[in-house]
Amino acid sequence: MVSGGHDARYIPPGAAHALDSAQATPHETDEWSLHGARIVVRAGALADAATLVRECAPGCRPIVIADSNVAPLHAAPIAAALNADLLVFPAGEASKTREQWSALTDELLARQLGRDTVVVAVGGGVCGDLAGFVAATYLRGVPVVQVPTSLVAMIDAAIGGKTGVDTRHGKNLVGAFHQPRLVLVDPLALRSLPAAHRRAGMAEAIKHGAIADESYFHWIAAHGAALLSPSLAPSLAERLVRSSVAVKVGVVAGDEREGGRRRILNFGHTIGHAIEHLSGYTLLHGEAIAIGMVAEARLGELAEVTLPGLAEDVAELCAAFGLPVRIAPEFSADAILALARGDKKSREGAAEYALPLRLAEMNEGNGRFSLPMDDALVRAALDATR
Ligand code: GLY
DSSP states (O other), X not given: OOOOOTTEEEOOOOGGGOOOTTTOOGGGOOEEEETTEEEEEOTTGGGGHHHHHHHHSTTOEEEEEEETTHIIIIIHHHHHHHTOEEEEEOSSGGGOSHHHHHHHHHHHHHTTOOTTEEEEEEEXXXXXXXXXXXXXXXXXXXXEEEEEOSHHIIIIIXXXXXXXXXXXXXXXXXXXXXXXXXXXXXXXXXXXXXXHHXXXXXXXXXXXXXXXXXXXXXXXXXXXXXXXXXXXXXXHHHHHXXXXXHXXXXXXXXXXXXXXXXXXXXXXXXXXXXXXXXXXXXXOHHHHHHHHHXXXXXXXXXXXXXXXXXXXXXXXXXXXXXOOOSOOTTSOHHHHHHHHHTSTTOBTTXXXXXXXXXXXXXXXXXXXXXXXXXXXXXXXXXXXXX
C-alpha cells in the first residue's frame, strides 16, 4: 500500500471518526493536503461548497465554470450560494480545446476580473482540465477550486494539478501544472452520474488497486454490483473515493511534476490515450484506459517484466464492470504506435510504458518508472488484446 510522501500529510479526520491520523487507513481519512491543495472527501460536502471556497480563497471573487450537463445539477446551486456568475460550455471531450479555453478566458476578461479571481470548476475531467487551464493562464495564473462530480474526476483528474486541452495531435498535449487551492469531493454526486460514466470511472479505481493497493483491488472485485447501484450507499461511495484518493495523493506527493514515480499512474494510458483519440472520443476515457491496461499488462507479460496472469486478472475485473477489454479491429497497430510515439510520455520519439511487476507493484525501470518497448512486442500485445 502506498504511504504518504513528504508533502502528503493526513489532516486528522472529523470528530465522527477521530482516529489518530497515523493509524487511519485510507478510507477512514476524509482530508489530505497535497502541494498546497486541501482535499476534502465527504458525503454531503457539496452543501458546504460556498463556505469552503471562501475559506480557501479569502477576499477572492469566484467565477464558476461547468458544462451544460452539470450546470443545472450541481454548479448553479454553488454559483447561487457564492453569488457568482456561472459560465457554461457544451458538455463533451470535444470542448477540451484551445478554442474553448480562449472563449472562457475572454468571458473572464469581459467581466474585467482581476488577480483576485478564484475559478471554481464544477464537473468531470473535461471541466476540471479546461477550467483549470483557464485559471493557470489567466493573468498568469489565478487560484482554482476543483469540485469534481464524475468518478474519473474525483479520483484522478481533479487531484495533482494537471490541467490542459487536447489538440488534433493527441490528448492533453497543451497544458500546465496548476495545483488547486481546494478539491471538494462529495461522493454522493456519483448517484446522479450516468451509469456509463460510473462504469468508466471504475477503470481508474481498478488502476489504483492494480498499481499500488492489492486489498483495494480485491475490495473492488468483492463490491462490484453495489458500486454500480443507482442508490450507491454513502459509506461505499466514500470508501471507494477515499481509497483511490489515498493512492493518488501518495504517488503525487513525492513527484509533483512527473519526473519519476508519478509515471506509474500512466499504467494503461500510453495505449489507452491512443485508442481514445482514434475513437474520436466516442470511447469514454475510462473505457479506453480499461483496454489500455489489459494491453499494457500483456505487453509486460510478453516482455517478461510482469508476472503472468495479471493481464487476465485486470481484464476480468474490468469486464465485471462492463468495461471493454478488447481493441476493435478498426484501430490498427500502425495508428496506435504512431499516436503512442507522439504522446507526452514518449522520449526521443520512442513511446514509454508504465508496466506492472505484479499486482500492486510497478516496475521502477532505474527510477524512470516507464520503459521503451520494441514495436514488435507492442504489436504482439495489441494482437493478443483483439
Ligand atoms: N492522471 C495521471 C496523473 O495525474 O499523473
